Amino acid sequence: MNKIKLFMLPLAIPLLMNCGGGGGNNNSTAVATSSTETTTVDTGNNTEDTVIKTTFLKDNPISQVSAVKVFDNYAIDIDMSEINMQGELLFLKIVDKNKKALFLGQVIHHDNIKVPLNIIADSFPLVVELYSESKEDKTISYEVYYD
Amino acid sequence: MINLSSRFLLVIASLICISLFSVASNAEEESKRLKHTISKGSGDINLLLGQGNKAISPDFLETIRLQNNGALMLGVDINEASSGSEKSTSQGVAIEELTLTIITDEDTYIFTEFSTKTECSLAKVNSENRQSYQTLLGRTGSNSITGSSLNGTSFDDTLKIPVDIDLSTAVSIQLEIQFLETNESLGDPEEFYDYSGGFEDLALLTSTDVDFLDEQAAGREDAPLVILSENPTAVSSNIYYPSSTSYYLVGYEDQYPQLGDYDFNDLVVAYRVSFGLNEELKVITISAEGYLIARGGSYDHSWHLRITLPEGSQADGTYQLYIPPGSSSGNELIQYIDTSSGIDITLFNNTTSLFFDPASAFTNTLWDSEHILGHKFSFEITLSNPVSLEEMDEAPFDPYLFVHNTNLEIHLAGKAPVMDESDNISKGLTSFSDENGYPFALVFPEDWKFPNEYVDIGAAYPQLLEYIQSNRQSKLEWYKNGVSSGITKHKKADWAW
Numbered sequence: 001m002n003k004i005k006l007f008m009l010p011l012a013i014p015l016l017m018n019c020g021g022g023g024g025n026n027n028s029t030a031v032a033t034s035s036t037e038t039t040t041v042d043t044g045n046n047t048e049d050t051v052i053k054t055t056f057l058k059d060n061p062i063s064q065v066s067a068v069k070v071f072d073n074y075a076i077d078i079d080m081s082e083i084n085m086q087g088e089l090l091f092l093k094i095v096d097k098n099k100k101a102l103f104l105g106q107v108i109h110h111d112n113i114k115v116p117l118n119i120i121a122d123s124f125p126l127v128v129e130l131y132s133e134s135k136e137d138k139t140i141s142y143e144v145y146y147d
Numbered sequence: 148m149i150n151l152s153s154r155f156l157l158v159i160a161s162l163i164c165i166s167l168f169s170v171a172s173n174a175e176e177e178s179k180r181l182k183h184t185i186s187k188g189s190g191d192i193n194l195l196l197g198q199g200n201k202a203i204s205p206d207f208l209e210t211i212r213l214q215n216n217g218a219l220m221l222g223v224d225i226n227e228a229s230s231g232s233e234k235s236t237s238q239g240v241a242i243e244e245l246t247l248t249i250i251t252d253e254d255t256y257i258f259t260e261f262s263t264k265t266e267c268s269l270a271k272v273n274s275e276n277r278q279s280y281q282t283l284l285g286r287t288g289s290n291s292i293t294g295s296s297l298n299g300t301s302f303d304d305t306l307k308i309p310v311d312i313d314l315s316t317a318v319s320i321q322l323e324i325q326f327l328e329t330n331e332s333l334g335d336p337e338e339f340y341d342y343s344g345g346f347e348d349l350a351l352l353t354s355t356d357v358d359f360l361d362e363q364a365a366g367r368e369d370a371p372l373v374i375l376s377e378n379p380t381a382v383s384s385n386i387y388y389p390s391s392t393s394y395y396l397v398g399y400e401d402q403y404p405q406l407g408d409y410d411f412n413d414l415v416v417a418y419r420v421s422f423g424l425n426e427e428l429k430v431i432t433i434s435a436e437g438y439l440i441a442r443g444g445s446y447d448h449s450w451h452l453r454i455t456l457p458e459g460s461q462a463d464g465t466y467q468l469y470i471p472p473g474s475s476s477g478n479e480l481i482q483y484i485d486t487s488s489g490i491d492i493t494l495f496n497n498t499t500s501l502f503f504d505p506a507s508a509f510t511n512t513l514w515d516s517e518h519i520l521g522h523k524f525s526f527e528i529t530l531s532n533p534v535s536l537e538e539m540d541e542a543p544f545d546p547y548l549f550v551h552n553t554n555l556e557i558h559l560a561g562k563a564p565v566m567d568e569s570d571n572i573s574k575g576l577t578s579f580s581d582e583n584g585y586p587f588a589l590v591f592p593e594d595w596k597f598p599n600e601y602v603d604i605g606a607a608y609p610q611l612l613e614y615i616q617s618n619r620q621s622k623l624e625w626y627k628n629g630v631s632s633g634i635t636k637h638k639k640a641d642w643a644w
Contacts, residue, residue, distance in 0.1 A: 054605070054606075055605040055606060055608075055609045055610075055611065055612045056409070056603040056605040056606055057409060057585060057603065057604055057605040057611065057612065057615075058406050058409050058583075058585060058603065058605075059605070060605070060612055060616070061583040061584060062583060062584030062585065062615060063584075063616070066615050066616055066617075066618045066619070067560070067584070067615075068560070068580075068584070068585070068586050068589060068615055069560075069589075069619070070589070070590060070591055070592065070626070071389065071395070071542070071543055071590055071592075072619075073541050073542070089268065089279075089374070091268050091277075091372065092384065093335075093336075095334055095335075096390060099333070099334035100334070100389075100390035100391065100392050100393055101232070101334060101335045101371065101387060101390055101391040101392070102386065102387055102389075102390055102391075103384065103385070103386050103387070104335060104336065104371045104372050104384065104385055104387075104391065105371075105372055105382075105383050105384020105385055105424065106372070106374065106383040106384055106426070107383070107384060107426070107428065108426050108427075110428070113428065114536070114537075115386065115536075116386070116536055116539075116541070116542075117386070117388075117542075118388050118389060118541070118542030118543055119389065120389075120592055120623075121619055121623045122623040122624055131268065131276075131277045132268070132277075133268045133277070133278060133279040134278065135276055135277070135278040137276075138276065139270075139275055139276065139277065
């Protein structure tokens with residue numbers, strides 16, 4: 001038990017010392033949450049070491065394969081050569097799964113359109129719609145899943 | 148001599164008479180606000196009845212019809228609740244149909260043709276098929292028509308109804324108008340062009356006021372999918388980062404190169420950017436807007452947004468800073484932007500004096516603090532030469548902090564210092580993640596609620612670590628699952644004023 005406390009102390013000190021506030025004199029206390037777990041692991045030599053696991057980012061060095069990033073750049077390629085609309089004006093609309101518009105506007109019939117987006121992983125499926133001003137033209141709509 | 152004096156007095160008297168006559172004539176030709184309004188998307192408007200039950204003469208309508216080249220021009224005050232990307236600076240409705248019925252001594256005439264300056268392809272409610280509808284755009288409190296009875300009102304857009312009969316003998320002129328009920332479930336543009344309760348005020352406009360409103364083009368800049376009825380628009384589409392209705396939230400640790408408390412709230416700013424594209428899908432405008440949300444540090448900062456452009460690009464535009472309601476800090480200002488080396492604008496300068504809580508050293512980061520509204524910015528930049536999307540800087544661009552106390556810049560990981568006056572290069576601080584891979588600035592979705600003061604972001608969001616360690620394959624919604632006691636209670640509705 002004492003061992004656990006000794007491990008927790010170095011974690012607690014920087015939390016209290018390195019406040020980003022950098023000198024604020026307000027006495028309000030933070031409502032901190034406990035994210036610390038203690039697990040016992042078998043190291044294979046018949047001795048048991050206690051390891052402290054926390055969800056604090058600064059306690060968990062980031063491996064080379066991962067990065068702290070939330071948004072990703074993602075380009076959508078749209079093949080326009082197959083689009084056959086009667087209307088004079090062609091419109092393209094791209095929305096995320098929450099129907100938030102990522103691209104909206106009039107386009108001309110390029111062979112191919114590449115639209116660079118910056119989205120989060122749970123934005124998918126995106127929905128691409130192509131339509132014209134003519135009520136004779138049905139809206140072409142399809143979903144795009146993360147590739 | 149007397150004769151000369153008499154002649155002089157006669158000339159003066161004549162000039163006064165002419166002036167009085169002119170004033171009387173101009174007074175007759177001022178725009179007139181109508182009594183009836185459009186409510187809940189429809190209106191039955193008597194064009195011979197002005198505000199305050201004042202009668203409007205058929206002669207007046209005939210005068211302005213002739214003045215407007217054979218058309219009745221109506222001013223419309225757009226007054227819509229925000230939905231979709233609608234906001235106080237840009238609101239819109241679409242017109243489904245309109246009937247103008249004119250009864251004279253001799254006959255009854257029906258007119259259904261009309262036009263506005265803008266149109267959009269929209270789907271009607273319960274339908275997903277779109278067709279073109281004329282639209283009306285505006286913004287809250289936009290108008291500054293002076294020298295007419297509309298002075299101080301907020302008329303936004305114009306509606307043109309061609310009329311080819313003499314109105315001076317009319318005994319009744321009645322306008323029925325119906326806005327389009329759009330299929331809001333499709334999101335924008337339908338959600339933007341829906342109608343709410345209104346009321347939309349109307350006015351009969353003189354040609355002078357028509358010109359003013361048409362030139363003003365209130366709300367057009369931020370409206371989605373605008374097609375100009377008379378001239379092809381330069382901007383024909385927009386890409387939105389992160390979307391047309393949401394913001395990036397960027398949070399900083401200002402103790403750099405120390406990690407600090409790692410709560411990412413030393414400064415929190417919301418921002419979004421859109422590129423206006425021409426028909427060739429090349430970028431011709433860049434616009435952005437954002438808010439100060441929280442300041443959880445005592446250091447003084449300046450917040451910048453940098454968007455690099457290809458070498459040799461020329462751009463100019465304007466930047467505006469808005470003071471929040473109830474605040475007296477900082478000055479509302481408009482600055483001219485002229486750049487040939489990319490866009491790098493100081494959008495919030497001296498954050499400690501701009502954004503403070505009189506009751507605390509921190510602003511909006513203590514768990515029990517009252518919410519303080521932050522300043523808002525917007526800018527619109529036009530590129531002299533269109534730039535292809537491949538050549539443009541990638542979102543979320545380079546939102547960076549300059550910390551006055553340390554004289555250091557803090558950028559997103561992977562970016563480089565850019566300011567000549569900072570000490571980053573001289574101190575060898577050119578990387579913005581530490582030896583363990585920790586960043587000092589992070590960009591989040593707007594659903595993310597920044598941690599309360601002193602709460603490590605990993606404690607506030609226990610799933611974040613697994614999200615990172617899985618190389619962003621699991622716990623994708625980590626930012627929606629914060630520990631309620633560790634994150635701010637303030638919502639977007641609190642800061643997006």
